[in-house]
Amino acid sequence: MRNLFTIFTLALCTVTGAGPALAAGAAKPASHGTIVAFGDSLTAGYGIRESEAYPAQLQRKLHQAGYQWTVINAGISGETSTGALARVDWVMKLKPDIVILETGANDGLRGQDPDLAYRNIDKIVSTLQSKGVVVVLAGMRMLRNLGPAYTGKFAAIYPRVAKERKVILIPFFLDKVAGKEGLNLSDGVHPTAKGYAIVTETVYPYVVKAIKQKGGA
Numbered sequence: 478m479r480n481l482f483t484i485f486t487l488a489l490c491t492v493t494g495a496g497p498a499l500a501a502g503a504a505k506p507a508s509h510g511t512i513v514a515f516g517d518s519l520t521a522g523y524g525i526r527e528s529e530a531y532p533a534q535l536q537r538k539l540h541q542a543g544y545q546w547t548v549i550n551a552g553i554s555g556e557t558s559t560g561a562l563a564r565v566d567w568v569m570k571l572k573p574d575i576v577i578l579e580t581g582a583n584d585g586l587r588g589q590d591p592d593l594a595y596r597n598i599d600k601i602v603s604t605l606q607s608k609g610v611v612v613v614l615a616g617m618r619m620l621r622n623l624g625p626a627y628t629g630k631f632a633a634i635y636p637r638v639a640k641e642r643k644v645i646l647i648p649f650f651l652d653k654v655a656g657k658e659g660l661n662l663s664d665g666v667h668p669t670a671k672g673y674a675i676v677t678e679t680v681y682p683y684v685v686k687a688i689k690q691k692g693g694a
Contacts, residue, residue, distance in 0.1 A: 509545045510691060512536075512684065513571050515561065516579030516615070519650065520552030522673065524662045529670035534677040535684065544688060549573075557583045558597035565604050575687045576605050577680065579615035579650055581634065585623065591630045598634060602642045611687045614639050615650035615680070645690075647683050651676065 514520045514532040522530025527550065536548035549571055553560070561580040568576065578601060584594040602612050616635035619628045639646035651668070653675050654660045660672035668676060 510547075510574035510688070511572055512546055512548045512575045512577065512687075513551050513568055513573040514548060514577045514579070515564075515568050516552045516577070517556045517561075517583055518552060518554035518667060519582065520577075520579050521550065521554050522552070523554050523667045524664075525668075525670055525673070529673060531668075531673045531676045531680065534673055535680060538677055538681055539684070542685075544685070546575075546688065552579075555583060556580065557587070557589065558594045558601070559584075562597045562601050565601055569605075569608055569610075573605075573610055574691055575611045575613065575684065577613045577615060577684065578602065578605075579617070581631075582617050582619075585617070585619040585627075585631050588623070588627075591627070591634055594631070595634045595637065599638050599642065602638055602644055606642065606644075611690050612642070612644040613647060613680075613683050613687050614644050615647045617650055618655070645683050645687055647680060650679070652679050654679075 512535075514535070520530070520532065522532075527533060530550060530552075532548045532550040532552075536546070539546050539548070551564075551568055551571065553564075556564075558580045561578075578598070580601070581594045581598060584591075584597075598614075602614065605612050614635055616632070619631045621628060623631075635646060636648075638644070649655075654668050654672045656665070657672070659669070660675065661668055
């Protein structure tokens with residue numbers, strides 16, 4: 478993590494849509510609050526400046542739209558969902574109103590059991606919800622060379638948790654970025670600043686939906 482942790486070794490990650498409109502008569506969105514971007518190196522912004530990572534770009538976009546919310550980058554490179562679960566109490570010390578949870582890619586790259594990632598992510602979400610946090614869950618996909626059975630089971634984690642826990646789901650965090658030349662660093666995995674601009678556009682409508690869910694909190 479850039480501004481809160483030292484970026485650890487590279488190991489990570491791989492591999493949105495517009496959020497549904499606010500229903501008529503819904504509560505007025507909170508004018509300010511704290512969003513924690515909780516994740517691995519895809520959140521931390523491996524290989525680029527902190528100001529170019531998606532949390533910083535998201536905060537600028539929110540401010541430009543009149544949402545005076547703070548976005549804290551709480552990403553740690555190389556972290557698995559097990560590591561993320563161990564950090565939940567620390568994240569809560571940041572007093573988040575909303576958490577964007579992006580984790581699990583390192584589990585997949587290491588060939589770990591998708592059932593373990595599911596249990597970890599489910600526990601993270603349920604713990605955050607028990608504290609009154611609105612969760613935006615970032616869906617992830619795995620490299621095709623891991624085989625269709627594994628990649629299918631892995632991809633199913635996120636919609637399953639979202640359905641069971643009734644959280645906002647970003648279908649694919651790296652939509653329109655994964656595998657695209659010029660939008661990723663030379664490792665082919667981590668986005669460039671230009672790639673993160675697209676990630677920000679992907680994430681933004683779901684975060685606005687979360688802000689509106691908070692109402693006047």
